[in-house]
Each structure stands twice: as structure tokens, then as C-alpha cells.
Amino acid sequence: MIELDNIAYSYGGGELLSEISLKLAPGSFHFLTGPSGSGKTTFLKLCYGALVPTAGTVQLFGKDVRDMDRDDHAMARRRIGVVHQDCQFLDHLPLRENVSLPLTVSGRDSLEQNTNLKELLHWVGLGNRASALPPELSGGERQRAALARAVIMSPEVVLADEPTGNVDWEMSQRLLQLLVELNRMGKTIVIATHDMNLIRSAKNHVQTRVLRISNRKLQLAGADL
Amino acid sequence: MSVFVGDAQADRVVPPTGFTARLTLFAAGAMAFLTVFALALSLASGRLAVRWGDELAQSSTLRISAPSEQLQAQTILALRVLESTPGIASARALSAEEQRGLLAPWFGPDLPVETLPIPQLVEILETEEGYDAAGLRLRLAAEVPGAVLDDHARWREPLERAAGRLRLLGWVSIALIGATTAAMITLAANAALAANAQVISVLRLIGAQDGYIARAFVRRFTVRAFLGAAIGTFLGAGAIYLLPEAQDEAGFLTGLGFVGAGWFLPVLIPPIAGFVAYAATGAAARRTLRGLS
Numbered sequence: 436m437i438e439l440d441n442i443a444y445s446y447g448g449g450e451l452l453s454e455i456s457l458k459l460a461p462g463s464f465h466f467l468t469g470p471s472g473s474g475k476t477t478f479l480k481l482c483y484g485a486l487v488p489t490a491g492t493v494q495l496f497g498k499d500v501r502d503m504d505r506d507d508h509a510m511a512r513r514r515i516g517v518v519h520q521d522c523q524f525l526d527h528l529p530l531r532e533n534v535s536l537p538l539t540v541s542g543r544d545s546l547e548q549n550t551n552l553k554e555l556l557h558w559v560g561l562g563n564r565a566s567a568l569p570p571e572l573s574g575g576e577r578q579r580a581a582l583a584r585a586v587i588m589s590p591e592v593v594l595a596d597e598p599t600g601n602v603d604w605e606m607s608q609r610l611l612q613l614l615v616e617l618n619r620m621g622k623t624i625v626i627a628t629h630d631m632n633l634i635r636s637a638k639n640h641v642q643t644r645v646l647r648i649s650n651r652k653l654q655l656a657g658a659d660l
Numbered sequence: 661m662s663v664f665v666g667d668a669q670a671d672r673v674v675p676p677t678g679f680t681a682r683l684t685l686f687a688a689g690a691m692a693f694l695t696v697f698a699l700a701l702s703l704a705s706g707r708l709a710v711r712w713g714d715e716l717a718q719s720s721t722l723r724i725s726a727p728s729e730q731l732q733a734q735t736i737l738a739l740r741v742l743e744s745t746p747g748i749a750s751a752r753a754l755s756a757e758e759q760r761g762l763l764a765p766w767f768g769p770d771l772p773v774e775t776l777p778i779p780q781l782v783e784i785l786e787t788e789e790g791y792d793a794a795g796l797r798l799r800l801a802a803e804v805p806g807a808v809l810d811d812h813a814r815w816r817e818p819l820e821r822a823a824g825r826l827r828l829l830g831w832v833s834i835a836l837i838g839a840t841t842a843a844m845i846t847l848a849a850n851a852a853l854a855a856n857a858q859v860i861s862v863l864r865l866i867g868a869q870d871g872y873i874a875r876a877f878v879r880r881f882t883v884r885a886f887l888g889a890a891i892g893t894f895l896g897a898g899a900i901y902l903l904p905e906a907q908d909e910a911g912f913l914t915g916l917g918f919v920g921a922g923w924f925l926p927v928l929i930p931p932i933a934g935f936v937a938y939a940a941t942g943a944a945a946r947r948t949l950r951g952l953s
Contacts (some may be wrong), residue, residue: 523858
């Protein structure tokens with residue numbers, strides 16, 4: 436699915452990540468932790484091919500990212516749902532069109548879009564906000580909308596970068612619950628977060644693997660959690 | 661055709677307004693307006709060249725200058741020479757009335773031609789093959805010393821050349837207008853792509869192929885250029901239609917405008933402008949998307 440083999444990533448003359456190997460198994464649930472600036476976002480970008488490692492190999496669904504052209508990357512991203520910390524919406528489109536955008540760009544018909552969309556917006560609790568523009572949404576609504584957009588194509592993997600970074604405890608629990616439900620549907624989940632309470636809370640619902648980026652390396656954490 | 665039919669939902673991914681929309685509409689409209697005039701100029705000069713060629717070709721004039729008592733004899737002699745010259749279909753001396761008509765624009769209608777030492781003019785019509793002008797001049801010099809042959813070549817050739825150049829100038833203008841349209845639409849497309857870097861980033865994040873992103877921009881610019889050019893063409897054709905018609909007194913000029921089926925030519929301008937925009941925006945989009953990481 437997604438396989439990182441002894442990768443390193445350098446930026447601006449300095450090495451940000453080094454000697455990292457990881458294989459994301461189908462249906463697994465990972466947390467990625469580490470201090471701010473440790474490279475969590477960079478790691479996630481390497482996982483979905485937005486960045487190419489300076490050493491080592493990243494394989495997405497059996498293909499080396501270095502051998503993938505732009506169309507291959509686009510196809511891979513339809514199988515990987517990404518939730519950014521800043522959500523990244525098209526502000527001129529209402530919520531329903533933003534959420535269904537992955538279906539639109541992949542040429543799915545509008546009937547399928549409407550069916551999936553209604554269910555999905557209801558699932559994330561935004562059924563009554565379908566016509567709102569992104570700037571009109573609260574932080575929690577934006578995060579849930581970003582999650583809905585990430586999963587509307589029924590991807591095999593969901594990568595979420597600080598999905599609870601801008602929301603209160605109650606909303607972070609709601610988002611976590613949605614991600615746990617996705618995992619129970621067989622999706623592979625990777626959440627980058629520095630929120631230890633979120634990780635502890637998740638451990639009550641699902642079997643997770645906690646990874647920590649420290650000193651440019653990826654380590655298995657857990658004893659202190 | 662799919663460019664115009666499009667995909668309503670896909671079209672909405674690119675924010676709808678901005679100065680690039682107005683720039684594209686204005687540039688396409690203004691250029692189409694100018695193209696109508698360049699096209700009219702080119703067609704008019706083409707007609708002029710044909711008209712000058714037709715009116716002056718295969719005809720010549722013989723001018724006989726002699727003392728009045730010899731003028732008639734020399735005219736008869738010249739007509740005999742002309743009738744026996746291969747390549748001449750007919751030759752006839754202009755009547756005093758006809759000569760008066762020719763001079764009327766300069767001297768008025770009451771000119772007493774008979775009392776003035778005006779040369780006798782002989783109109784010569786050639787056959788398809790034409791005659792040997794050099795040989796005829798030699799014969800006339802020997803037999804009718806007062807006759808001067810004007811085969812119109814010295815008038816016709818520079819006029820036809822000038823009309824040809826004018827027509828070429830019209831086509832060059834159209835090519836330049838097309839290139840300028842392409843350059844301006846490329847600039848507008850580049851500005852739109854740069855201004856929408858965030859949109860492109862989001863579309864890539866959710867799995868849009870670059871071809872899809874490029875098409876969204878290309879379709880928008882193509883439609884804008886087509887509409888702008890349609891408006892410009894309509895206004896340009898209207899302005900040409902309202903130009904005053906050439907009067908009989910200025911019959912030498914055919915007037916700037918379209919004639920008959922020529923009126924359908926401006927209809928081609930909007931689709932061509934759309935195609936130019938399609939090609940220019942497509943190239944700009946592919947280049948920009950390649951450059952964006």
C-alpha cells in the first residue's frame with residue numbers, strides 16, 4: 436500500500452528526516468507524534484507523494500514515486516484521502532461542491548455524487564450546512580468537511596495532519612470517532628498530532644500504533660502513553 | 661466542440677471573475693474589431709487590383725498628334741495599320757463627342773473640341789493573345805509618325821502592384837492581430853493560473869489530473885475569447901456597414917467594405933479567436949502546471 440524504505444529528506448541544506456522505514460498495513464491505525472517542526476507534515480507529504488525523498492524509496496501501491504508521472508500521482512491520490520491542518524477548500528464553492536470535488540474531478544456522475552454526498556454530510560454532521568461557503572464554517576465544521584472530502588472517494592488510506600488542531604475537546608472527540616469508524620470499515624489511518632490526550636482517548640476504542648519523530652528518526656512510542 | 665459544451669460542474673472549480681476575464685473579453689473584442697477592418701481592407705484592395713487589371717488590361721490607346729489638315733489622313737492610316745496587326749481585335753477612332761466627354765471633368769461640358777488642337781484618340785481592343793507592342797510601335801513610327809501607342813502597362817502594373825501590396829498589408833495586419841491576441845490571452849491565462857495557485861494545489865491534492873485542471877482554464881478562456889470576438893466582430897461589421905458608399909465621382913475607388921458573400925467572412929473571426937485562445941491558454945496552462953511543484 437504505502438511503503439517507505441530507508442528514506443531521508445533534506446530541505447534547505449539540512450536533513451529533516453533520516454533512515455525512516457515504514458510499511459502501512461491495510462486496516463492499521465497509526466498516530467504520528469513529535470514536537471513542532473520535527474517533520475510530521477513532511478513525513479505525511481512523503482507518504483502521499485507530494486514530496487520525493489532525497490534518499491531511499493517510497494512506494495505507493497507498488498510504484499516508486501520517482502517513476503510516477505503527474506497522472507500516476509493523481510490516480511494515487513484518489514486512493515489516499517488527505518486532511519490538511521488548514522483544510523484547503525475552494526472558498527468560492529459551497530460546502531457540498533467542495534466535499535464532492537474528488538468525485539467531480541474523477542468524472543463520477545452527478546447521481547452517484549448526490550447519493551454519496553448526502554450520506555457523507557449527514558455522517559459528519561453537516562447535513563444542514565451543505566450550502567454554506569467555507570469561510571462561513573467554524574473550525575470544527577471545516578475539519579469535518581475536510582474529512583468528508585478526504586473519504587468521499589472511499590480511499591484505502593486516510594492521512595490526517597493535526598485534524599483536531601483548531602477545535603475544542605468535544606469536537607476533537609467527534610472527529611476521532613469518525614476516524615475510528617473509518618478504520619473499522621477497513622481504512623488505514625495515519626494521524627499526525629501532538630495531542631497526547633487524543634492518542635490516549637483513541638486507545639480506548641481501537642488498536643493503534645504510535646510513532647514518534649525524534650532527532651530526524653522515526654521511533655515506535657508507547658510506553659509513556 | 662467539447663470546449664463549448666463543457667462540464668458545468670467542472671467549470672466551477674476555477675473562480676469565475678477577476679481582471680483576467682475582463683482583459684480577455686476586451687482584448688478579443690478589440691482585436692476582432694480591428695480584424696474586421698483589416699479583412700475589409702484586404703478584400704477591398706483585392707477587388708481594386710482585379711478591377712484595375714480588368715479595366716486596363718487588353719486595351720490600348722493610340723494618340724495621334726498632327727496638324728489639323730493631316731489628322732484625318734493619319735487616323736485612317738493608323739486604323740489600317742492596326743487592322744492588319746495580329747493580336748488586335750478591333751480599333752476605332754473616338755468621336756468628337758466621346759473625346760469631349762473624356763475632357764469634361766477638367767474643362768466642363770461645353771468645350772469646343774473641334775477648334776482645339778487636341779490629338780485624335782483611337783481605342784484598341786486586343787485579342788486573348790495580345791499584340792506585339794514593340795513591333796507595332798516600329799510600324800507606326802514608320803507609317804504614322806504622329807502616333808503614340810499607350811498599351812497601359814506603365815499605368816496598370818504599378819497600380820496592380822500597389823493594390824497587391826495593400827492586400828498583403830491587410831493579411832499581415834490580420835496575422836499580427838492574431839499574434840497579439842494570442843500574446844494577450846497568454847498573459848491573462850498566466851496571470852489567472854498564478855492567481856489560482858491555491859486552487860491548483862487543492863485540485864491536485866484531491867486527485868485532479870493536470871489535463872483536467874488545464875481544461876478548466878482553457879475552456880473558460882476559449883469561451884471568453886469567443887464571446888469577446890463575437891461582440892467585436894458584430895460592432896466592426898456594423899461600423900463597416902455604416903460607412904458611406906463610394907460615389908460615382910469616386911468610382912476609381914471601390915470603397916472599404918464587404919461585397920456579397922464577403923459579408924460571411926467576418927463570421928469566421930470568433931471561432932478563429934476561440935481557437936487562438938484555446939491554443940494559447942493550453943500552452944500556458946501546460947507550461948505553468950509543469951512548473952508548479
